[in-house]
Amino acid sequence: MDSLVNRWKSTVDAQKQRQRSHSTQSKTHTQSPARDSLKSLENSHDDSFNHSKQNHYQDYIKAQAQNIIDILSIKGQDPPSISSFNKVCNVIGDIIKNERSKYNEENNPEAARLREMRESQRWKSESINKTVSDLEARLFESEREKILLKKEKEELKTKIGEINKQLSSALVTQEIVGVLKESFRTVEKSNKALISSIDAIKSAHREKERTWELEIEQLNKILEHLYKDE
Secondary structure, X not given: OHHHHHHHHHHHHXXXXXXXXXXXHHHHHHHHHHHHHHHHHHHOHHHHHHHHOOOOOHHHHHHHHHHHHHHHOOOOOOOOOHHHHHHHHHHHHHHHHHHHHHHHXXXXXXXXXXXXXHHHHHHHHHXXXXXXXXXXXXXXXXXXXXXXXXXXXXXXXXXXXHHHHHHHHHHHHHHHHHHHHHHHHHHHHHHHHHHHHHHHHHHHHHHHHHHHHHHHHHHHHHHHHXXXXX
């Protein structure tokens, strides 16, 4: 509550700064009740807070909010809006709740132990959730890598199949070339044998021609001799 009082003191000081155009008497008249009200608010806080511990602090909140609104109100101006009043009530309510919680923990070890257990459980839950999230992320990454490896494996199998086809075609081509070479060698051998036969025939024919020429020459000599004898 001290922090609340200081906060509202700062607000009052700020308003005083904005109202410098007013007379010194008006300032004094406005500021004195403000200081007295704030001091009264601070002094009466403890007694009022004891009443709030019994879960009947709504009236107290409204009363304190009205006190603060009165402090901030300046004579001759419209009072703050209902929304401003509600905001002040919320601020005071939050402060009282925090004070009650702190009071309960200081005077009720069991409540403090339960709070620590809740905090520990919350921390464990957050730790477990983080671990689960990390494991899920790793699992997702592992599944993604499996899919990529499977895809690479399929692509590799396709490439291997294409290479095998090319090798098969190369082997077939090589076999065809081998057969053609063998056929060429066979034809070459046949050609050589045929050439040898032709050469032998030509040689025999030339030999026969020489024999015929000798026989014709002898026959001519015989005929010449016969003509001479006549």
